Amino acid sequence: MDALLFMIFAAIAVICGINLVVQTHPISSALSLVGVMGALAALYLLLGGEFIAAAQLVVYAGAIMVLFVFVIMLLNAGTEKKMTVRPLGKYLGAPFLLLFFGMIAYVIQKILPSSSPVVFGAFHGGTALEIGRSLFTVYLLPFEVTSVLILIAILGAIVLARKEVD
Amino acid sequence: MPLGPLPAAVPPSWYLTLSAILFALGVLGFLLRRNIITVFMSIELMLNAVNLSFVTFSYVLKRADGHIFSFFVMVVAAAEAAVGLAIILTVFKNRQTLEIDEVSSLKN
Numbered sequence: 001m002d003a004l005l006f007m008i009f010a011a012i013a014v015i016c017g018i019n020l021v022v023q024t025h026p027i028s029s030a031l032s033l034v035g036v037m038g039a040l041a042a043l044y045l046l047l048g049g050e051f052i053a054a055a056q057l058v059v060y061a062g063a064i065m066v067l068f069v070f071v072i073m074l075l076n077a078g079t080e081k082k083m084t085v086r087p088l089g090k091y092l093g094a095p096f097l098l099l100f101f102g103m104i105a106y107v108i109q110k111i112l113p114s115s116s117p118v119v120f121g122a123f124h125g126g127t128a129l130e131i132g133r134s135l136f137t138v139y140l141l142p143f144e145v146t147s148v149l150i151l152i153a154i155l156g157a158i159v160l161a162r163k164e165v166d
Numbered sequence: 167m168p169l170g171p172l173p174a175a176v177p178p179s180w181y182l183t184l185s186a187i188l189f190a191l192g193v194l195g196f197l198l199r200r201n202i203i204t205v206f207m208s209i210e211l212m213l214n215a216v217n218l219s220f221v222t223f224s225y226v227l228k229r230a231d232g233h234i235f236s237f238f239v240m241v242v243a244a245a246e247a248a249v250g251l252a253i254i255l256t257v258f259k260n261r262q263t264l265e266i267d268e269v270s271s272l273k274n
Binding site: 051 | 173174175176177178179180181182183184186187188190191192194195198199200201203204206207208210211214217218221222224225226228229230231233234236237238240241242243244245246247248249251252253254255256258264265
């Protein structure tokens with residue numbers, strides 16, 4: 001069952017990822033990215049990351065992608081121009097990409113030989129309790145510095161969006 | 167990868183392979199696309215792929231640290247998206263284009 005779920009969501013993630021790269025209209029790419037993020041959230045749940053899965057859906061698929069779609073709508077972005085593809089890349093590109101993916105799979109398989117398989121429910125360190133505990137003890141300083149980073153990002157976004165830059 | 171009947175559960179290396187493939191797709195989009203928003207979304211795809219690696223290693227090592235890092239990556243991605251989209255808005259306001267090849271003031 002775990003393997004089946006992994007296969008389904010991995011397939012969704014890869015197909016949506018390919019769709020993101022292939023589509024010429026930004027809205028199609030944005031919706032594909034939402035698909036990738038949803039599939040990844042399901043995979044995080046399989047890996048025992050409840051909090052991260054929820055944060056993935058709320059922060060990424062919710063907030064960041066809404067921002068993207070909002071900007072695409074605001075700028076009325078259309079389809080981009082067709083890029084010129086040389087025949088060599090047209091016919092050899094996809095096979096070489098598949099070969100490259102195969103090599104990645106082979107190398108990772110070699111580096112990490114038969115470790116124990118991922119079983120749903122075997123790891124309980126990803127609950128909000130555990131995350132919160134280490135966020136406010138071990139990682140307290142990075143957590144607080146992050147708030148300053150967010151503040152700087154807000155100020156930067158406001159300054160950039162309202163000023164006329166030449 | 168072993169072919170044949172599907173095992174009941176997959177090893178962590180499959181998750182890492184998926185992460186590497188998604189990262190490669192992100193690099194591909196970053197290099198091939200000409201629309202600045204799509205390029206930006208490819209960067210987000212790469213960040214997501216790295217997050218999957220973090221969470222997988224967190225599972226392998228049975229520690230929550232990977233989840234914390236992944237959380238920080240999300241926060242930085244949110245900040246980056248806010249500033250980056252503001253920059254895209256400004257560029258569009260000044261040049262009326264989203265093609266990255268047209269925006270080459272810093273070239274030469």
